[in-house]
Amino acid sequence: MFPESPSPGTESRAEIRLFYALRDGLDGDYLAFHHVAWLFPGNEGARVGEADFVIAHPTLGTVVVEAKGGGIRYDGERGQFFSVGRAGEFEIKDPFDQARRSAYVLADALRTRSEPRPEIGYGVAFPDAVVGQAPMRPDAPREVIIGAEDLTSVAQSVQGLLKFWHRRAGGFTDIVALRRLLAKSFEIHVPLSLELEENERELIRLTESQYRVLDVLARQTRVAIGGCAGSGKTFIAAEKARRLSAQGFRVLLTCFNRLLAEFLRRHLADAPDIDVLAYDELCERVVRERDLDLSSVQRPNGETDWNALRSRFAELVSDSPVRYGAAIVDEAQDFQDDWWLPLQIVLDDPDKSPFYVFYDSNQRLFPQARRLPISGEPMLLTVNCRNTKAINELVRHYYDGPPAEALGPLGLPIEWHVYHSRDELRSQLDETVRRLREEANLSAGDIALLTAHGQNESVLWRDDTVGGLTLTDDPWDERRVLRASVYRFKGLERRVVLALELDSATKDALYVLFSRPKVYLGVFVSPAMFRQLPWKVQRKLGKVASPA
Numbered sequence: 001m002f003p004e005s006p007s008p009g010t011e012s013r014a015e016i017r018l019f020y021a022l023r024d025g026l027d028g029d030y031l032a033f034h035h036v037a038w039l040f041p042g043n044e045g046a047r048v049g050e051a052d053f054v055i056a057h058p059t060l061g062t063v064v065v066e067a068k069g070g071g072i073r074y075d076g077e078r079g080q081f082f083s084v085g086r087a088g089e090f091e092i093k094d095p096f097d098q099a100r101r102s103a104y105v106l107a108d109a110l111r112t113r114s115e116p117r118p119e120i121g122y123g124v125a126f127p128d129a130v131v132g133q134a135p136m137r138p139d140a141p142r143e144v145i146i147g148a149e150d151l152t153s154v155a156q157s158v159q160g161l162l163k164f165w166h167r168r169a170g171g172f173t174d175i176v177a178l179r180r181l182l183a184k185s186f187e188i189h190v191p192l193s194l195e196l197e198e199n200e201r202e203l204i205r206l207t208e209s210q211y212r213v214l215d216v217l218a219r220q221t222r223v224a225i226g227g228c229a230g231s232g233k234t235f236i237a238a239e240k241a242r243r244l245s246a247q248g249f250r251v252l253l254t255c256f257n258r259l260l261a262e263f264l265r266r267h268l269a270d271a272p273d274i275d276v277l278a279y280d281e282l283c284e285r286v287v288r289e290r291d292l293d294l295s296s297v298q299r300p301n302g303e304t305d306w307n308a309l310r311s312r313f314a315e316l317v318s319d320s321p322v323r324y325g326a327a328i329v330d331e332a333q334d335f336q337d338d339w340w341l342p343l344q345i346v347l348d349d350p351d352k353s354p355f356y357v358f359y360d361s362n363q364r365l366f367p368q369a370r371r372l373p374i375s376g377e378p379m380l381l382t383v384n385c386r387n388t389k390a391i392n393e394l395v396r397h398y399y400d401g402p403p404a405e406a407l408g409p410l411g412l413p414i415e416w417h418v419y420h421s422r423d424e425l426r427s428q429l430d431e432t433v434r435r436l437r438e439e440a441n442l443s444a445g446d447i448a449l450l451t452a453h454g455q456n457e458s459v460l461w462r463d464d465t466v467g468g469l470t471l472t473d474d475p476w477d478e479r480r481v482l483r484a485s486v487y488r489f490k491g492l493e494r495r496v497v498l499a500l501e502l503d504s505a506t507k508d509a510l511y512v513l514f515s516r517p518k519v520y521l522g523v524f525v526s527p528a529m530f531r532q533l534p535w536k537v538q539r540k541l542g543k544v545a546s547p548a
Contacts, residue, residue, distance in 0.1 A: 006019045027155065063158075096124055226359050234264070242271055389411060499521065
């Protein structure tokens, strides 16, 4: 029986009664279809057909059955049928004419150029009415009618209906063709490019909705804001900087990662009253006022001693003319405790000037959030608006903090690959990048290849191409595929991320890495790394080759 249950929306109790009688009363040689329709071109336009039931047998033929509920009355003088029930009676279409027309159109639909129109019989069922043996009309012999009394022996009634038509002219017995027409399974794939674009649009809308947090921040001058990776902290920090600048403040927006600082600098390039500086860049600016060549904080080999630079900044900042009306810190979990005091000193009023601190609420990354230079309870962002639900499901295995929910699209499943050698890894990367390029219509700048290895150990620096595209170490080169370590890429994002060489990665690094893609994540793991994945993740990897 197709389908196995009555079609959704079936309201006729008589139709449902006949459905179960046929499903349970016919043996496996029969093929029955419920609530089917067909459409095909004809000489005079489209031909449309439908039937309550189509029943077929590989040797006895095929019939269309129209079902009518309630009692049935036929007015011979007017040629009208009526359905009779407790609520009265109402006119209905001639069921025999309906069945006959449907059988004729179905036969045309099954007709081939090399064969004549096949013979399709028809019948009418009155599952609520006892029909008896009295003839109805010349075109309605008892053999083509199934009444309520026939449902207990429906197989015998259906067999009699089929034999009636088979004796007359033979019947259509091509079960395969009938099934192909009326119950063909199909799947229409959404193009990968369209799915990625729609997922990204939904995530952008979700990120923008996070800006409502700024309405709360407008009433507070000092607050810490915590959230999981992907909760929009960086975008809210940048937008808050814009709003403060529009209010007349000279704003410092700082973070530790220089690549993130460069990203923010480019994003805010049109706001001249906002200085975006990595923390060490701020230190350099202040120290250069006294030590023009930074010689006091350099090692003998000429490299900067960063700890010495930060200490020198703390010594000089009180006398420095560098001052800001407001400061915003992003990725505050990267800041050391002794950095906060000198940072506040660059404010016009170290105690009262607007000061906003954004940090990752993952307790493994920042177990001592209470050490932030902000009194009172932090504000928590509880929505992941960067990642799809599929990606967030993986990220949360590496997150230890307040509950966070992904409200964006489900997204594409994470694509997993197991490799057994560096050459196999390289081959898998080539194939994946080439496929994404063709199926998703991605530009090279949409893709980032992230590794937990250094340049000297990674396959990414053995060649300058992957999948026919050129690689780059420059995050701002949109013409090429970016290759980078997860540590260098921290705080940034891409539409598509392919993660590889994860054996040496800590849980914190995996948390950062898996949260970088917006809509698509591919993960390449060695057998050893496969066995280190959370067991729930391993259990879901049914399509991954055995890691043995």
